[in-house]
Every structure is written in C-alpha cells, then in structure tokens.
Amino acid sequence: MPTVLGIETSCDETGVGIVADGVLLGDALATSMDEHARFGGVVPEIAARAHLHAVTPMVRHALDRAGIGFGDIDAVAATAGPGLATAVQIGLAAGKAYALALGVPLYGVHNLAGHAAVDVLEHGPLPHRCVALIVSGGHTSLLLVGDLAHDPVVHLGDTVDDAAGEAFDKVARLLGLPYPGGPAIDRVARDGDPAAIAFPRPMKGPNDPPYRFSFSGLKTAVARWVEQRGDRAVPVADVAASFQEAVADTLTRKALAACRDHQVDTLLLVGGVAANSRVRALAEQRCAAAGIHLRVPSPRLCTDNGAMIAAVGDILVRANVAPDRLDLGADPSAVLHGALLHGPGARTTGTQRPVGR
Numbered sequence: 482m483p484t485v486l487g488i489e490t491s492c493d494e495t496g497v498g499i500v501a502d503g504v505l506l507g508d509a510l511a512t513s514m515d516e517h518a519r520f521g522g523v524v525p526e527i528a529a530r531a532h533l534h535a536v537t538p539m540v541r542h543a544l545d546r547a548g549i550g551f552g553d554i555d556a557v558a559a560t561a562g563p564g565l566a567t568a569v570q571i572g573l574a575a576g577k578a579y580a581l582a583l584g585v586p587l588y589g590v591h592n593l594a595g596h597a598a599v600d601v602l603e604h605g606p607l608p609h610r611c612v613a614l615i616v617s618g619g620h621t622s623l624l625l626v627g628d629l630a631h632d633p634v635v636h637l638g639d640t641v642d643d644a645a646g647e648a649f650d651k652v653a654r655l656l657g658l659p660y661p662g663g664p665a666i667d668r669v670a671r672d673g674d675p676a677a678i679a680f681p682r683p684m685k686g687p688n689d690p691p692y693r694f695s696f697s698g699l700k701t702a703v704a705r706w707v708e709q710r711g712d713r714a715v716p717v718a719d720v721a722a723s724f725q726e727a728v729a730d731t732l733t734r735k736a737l738a739a740c741r742d743h744q745v746d747t748l749l750l751v752g753g754v755a756a757n758s759r760v761r762a763l764a765e766q767r768c769a770a771a772g773i774h775l776r777v778p779s780p781r782l783c784t785d786n787g788a789m790i791a792a793v794g795d796i797l798v799r800a801n802v803a804p805d806r807l808d809l810g811a812d813p814s815a816v817l818h819g820a821l822l823h824g825p826g827a828r829t830t831g832t833q834r835p836v837g838r
C-alpha cells in the first residue's frame with residue numbers, strides 16, 4: 482500500500498502525518514500559538530517563520546514515530562490553501578522539495594478536505610454520501626460530500642460573515658480570555674449557566690436561508706451585553722456558557738435540518754470548533770434523537786494537523802487521481818470543491834451538482 486507524507490502549514494500549526502491505506506502510521510505537531518497570544522491573534526509573518534523552523538524536524542519526528550525512512554514514502558500531500566498566504570507557501574514549498582528529492586508525486590490539497598478526510602483514520606471509509614459541517618477558525622460550511630476524490634463537494638450554505646471559530650476567538654477576547662478563544666471559552670463555560678442569557682440564534686427565521694450562518698450579530702450581542710454591565714462585574718462563565726450554547730444550538734440545528742432535507746443519514750462534524758465539548762454533546766444528543774449517525778474525530782484531530790493532510794492524500798492516491806505538477810501555486814482563499822485544490826472540481830463554480838454515484 483502506498484505511504485503518504487502529509488504537510489499542513491495553513492495557520493499556526495506545523496503538522497506532519499504519515500498515512501497508508503487509511504491508517505495513521507505516525508504524526509508530529511508544532512505550534513507557534515504562544516508567540517501569537519500577546520497579539521490576540523495569529524501574526525502571519527511570525528507563523529511563517531515558525532513553520533520554516535519546524536517543518537523539517539516535524540517530518541523527521543513523524544517518520545521516527547511511524548518507524549520508517551524517507552525511502553518508504555510513495556507520495557507527498559501538502560496544504561495548498563486556503564490559509565495565511567505566507568504560511569501556506571512554506572508547507573507547499575517543503576512538500577515540493579520532498580516530492581522532487583524523493584522522486585514521488587505531489588498532491589496540493591484543500592485544507593478543509595483534510596478536516597473531512599481525517600475522520601477516516603478513526604472511523605473508517607466515508608459513506609457514499611454524507612452532510613459535513615466544517616467549523617474552523619476561518620470557515621463555517623454545510624456541505625454534501627461524496628468520496629472527496631471524484632465527487633464534487635456541494636455547498637449547501639456557508640457563513641455570510643464571521644466563522645464560528647472566529648466568533649469564539651473574538652468573544653473570548655472581549656471577555657479577557659486568552660488566545661485561542663475557543664478552548665478558553667469551552668473551559669470557563671463549564672462553570673457557567675448556558676441559560677443565563679438568551680443570546681440570539683442567528684439566521685433562524687422562516688425567511689432566512691436554512692443552511693447559511695452568520696455569527697457577527699451574535700458577537701455584537703455579546704459585546705453589547707457586556708457593555709451594558711457598566712461598572713458591574715461581568716459574569717464571565719455565564720456569558721461564555723450562554724454564547725457557546727447559542728453557537729452549538731445554531732450549528733447543530735442547521736446541520737440536522739440539512740441531513741433531514743437531503744435524506745442523508747450521516748453527519749460529519751469536523752474542524753477546530755468540532756473540538757468544543759458542548760457542540761459535540763448537543764450534536765450527539767440531537768443526532769441520536771433523529772436517528773442520524775454522527776461521525777466526529779477526537780478533539781486532537783479536529784484542529785489543524787498533519788494527519789488530516791496525509792489522510793486526504795491517501796484518499797487521492799488510492800482513487801488513482803493524477804498528481805499535481807511541481808509548479809503548482811498556492812491559493813490562500815480557495816473555495817472547497819474537492820480534495821485536490823486545483824482538481825477538475827475546482828473549476829466548477831455551480832454549487833448545486835448532485836453528489837453520489
């Protein structure tokens with residue numbers, strides 16, 4: 482079975498993974514998160530420099546953990562977008578260099594396809610058709626997904642403004658919690674009352690698009706509520722828990738509606754925000770009640786990592802998809818149409834083609 486080396490550098494994590502036939506052989510992760518904390522968000526130049534320092538050691542760590550050498554690698558996959566331009570360039574350049582030096586094919590893959598593909602490593606092959614809710618720091622999308630290699634990905638709805646993770650990060654900041662905000666809110670919300678404050682559920686009205694998201698108004702509602710406290714202390718745990726509840730409710734309600742409306746019996750919940758304990762619990766509860774099979778990777782595989790890029794590369798290799806040329810360019814704002822960033826699906830602008838064979 483071909484062995485795929487995957488490299489991820491789209492944001493502040495330098496991730497490397499090695500996958501063969503749907504099995505994770507080894508992985509390694511470095512993060513520059515602490516270097517960004519004092520700025521309250523990721524500084525692209527700092528992230529890129531950190532990737533430059535970390536990528537080679539992470540490749541060596543992943544190979545050591547897998548117990549293999551460079552000669553055992555049959556293909557290289559690297560994130561070619563979307564992400565921070567300078568950060569993506571480092572991992573893609575490293576991927577090209579390894580592919581060239583080892584004489585193996587290169588796949589420039591879409592970061593969000595990696596989020597979806599990583600679940601294969603824990604829960605086996607994807608079903609023939611599923612609804613995927615991808616919730617990360619930069620994206621919030623409800624998608625109809627097939628095999629990732631050939632079937633075009635259909636966008637049912639995306640966020641019209643902030644992504645869910647971005648809302649977590651911004652609300653955390655206004656509550657004085659550290660970056661990254663998602664895990665911080667998740668932690669403090671454990672001591673709060675999710676019903677303490679009735680924050681709005683965005684895009685829920687009968688005339689709103691059923692699968693679109695908007696989190697900017699919710700973020701503003703939290704900011705107003707905090708402002709109105711004036712000199713009184715802000716009950717941070719209650720605000721965090723109530724905000725988190727509004728996000729979890731909105732995400733899971735729309736995801737279940739998408740499954741129901743499209744007669745799909747599997748929901749794939751992935752991306753950094755899928756690590757959130759309340760989002761996971763509510764998704765489990767609602768999927769169980771609706772008879773929908775929920776697939777969600779363990780929290781460590783929800784946030785950016787190298788295993789997910791190796792996993793998507795492995796899917797492409799096994800599906801005999803033609804690799805990229807070494808002059809492939811990065812695309813920091815690539816829309817997800819398929820696993821291969823510049824694959825045939827990437828030229829498909831119509832978003833309503835059916836998925837499945």
Ligand code: KG4
Binds near residue numbers: 647756783
């Ligand atoms: O998928 P991801 O690692 O990559 C990017 O989008 O770059 O997602 C990162 C996002 C951040 O916004 C972070 O705050 C959020 O995922 N996140 C969480 C949790 N862990 C990470 N949000 C809510 N609860 C969490 N436990």
